[in-house]
Amino acid sequence: MAFTSVADFFAMGGHAVYVWSAWGLTTAGLMGLVISTRLSRRAVEADIRRRVRRERSHS
Amino acid sequence: MSAPATFFAASSRWLPWLWSLAIIMLLIGSVWGLAFAPADYQQGNSFRIIYVHVPAAILAQSCFMLLAACAVIFLVWKIKLADMVATAAAPIGALMTALALFSGSVWGIPTWGTWWIWDARLTSMLIQLFLYLGVIVLRGAFASRDSGSRAASILALVGMVNIPIIKYSVDWWSTLHQPATFTLSEAPPMPASMWIPLLLMVMGFYAFFTALVLMRTRVEVLRRESAKQWVRLLLNIVPERASSVHAASVQAKDERH
Known part of the structure; x- marks a missing residue:
């Protein structure tokens, strides 16, 4: 362990702003991509179902 | 079975393994890098940015090379799956490039005393970001999908010129940015307790x-193959002739006999 306490860990020796903003934005970016991919999967499936329903009501 | 359908079935078997591998390596790498690796004797704890900066930058390059490989496969052999992979990968590459630039800038403030200089490495990475955005925009800028795919593929191939420039920029114009941490010929210039978590993070980012x-290619496959029978079966949409409850029950009875 490179730190003596939890507070020490979060302080990052005075570099907290830099370390946590870089790590935070990276984590948020990666998570955001996973979430947006899941949402687009759901949207595509809903779109296919809608189209099939429309095709059937016309035939 | 068509290539996209085969891909869809195979990838669903690979995905749980890949996600597990990614999560395990990223968790161990993060905890090790953030809390257990020793502080740098010159930079203190700000050096821990390396554990997100280097993997993001490496993936930014690898993803561009993937786009170029897909471009060749699509343009030469007209394999549509390659174009779907390129469509799926481009936004990830753009994000990785943006993250590498951001984490680098943030790291530059305490280390170099500036968040940005027009250093060759930084400038070529910024050009890379614009290339990614160009590839994404071009793909959607045409009325026909095929024209968009072709234009995006050609830009990805042209953009490959930038890859060696990024790689060798730190050697050709030696200004502020430090040279590569990992090389094939030499041991990393840092203790194992520092570079092992970095290696874990890089491999975790790859996974x-x-x-x-x-995952994104699968969405693209569904989108492009939405009219195909296999997609409708996959989504549990009953075939046309059995659309009413009555027809379905009749069919079920038929099958029992």
Whole structure:
């Protein structure tokens, strides 16, 4: 362990702003991509179902 | 079975393994890098940015090379799956490039005393970001999908010129940015307790990237193959002739006999 306490860990020796903003934005970016991919999967499936329903009501 | 359908079935078997591998490596790498690796004797704890900066930058390059490989496969052999992979991967590459630039800038403030200089490495990475955005925009800028795919593929191939420039920029114009941490010929210039977590993060990013590309390609496959029978069966949409409850029950009875 490179730190003596939890507070020490979060302080990052005075570099907290830099370390946590870089790590935070990276984590948020990666998570955001996973979430947006899941949402687009759901949207595509809903779109296919809608189209099939429309095709059937016309035939 | 068509290539996209085969891909869809195979990738669903790979994905759980890839996600597990990514999560395990990223968790161990993060905890090790953030809390257990020793502080740098010159930079203190700000050096811990390396554990997100280097993997993001490496993936930014690898993803561009993937786009170029897909471009060749699509343009030469007209394999549409390659174009779907490129469509799925481009936004991830753009994000990785943006993250590498951001984490680098943030790291530059305490280390170099500036968040930006027009250093060759930084400038060529910024050009890379614009290339990614160009590839994404071009793909959607045409009325026909095929024209968009072709234009995006050609830009990805032209953009490959930038890859060696990024790689060798730190050697050709030696200004502020430090040279590569990992090389094939030499041991990393840092203790093992520092570079092992970095290696874990890089491999974790690769696993994460692969899983995400597959996941996004699957969405693209569904989108483009939405009229195909296999997609409708997959989504549990009953065939046309059995659309009413009555027809379905009649069919079920028929099958029992």
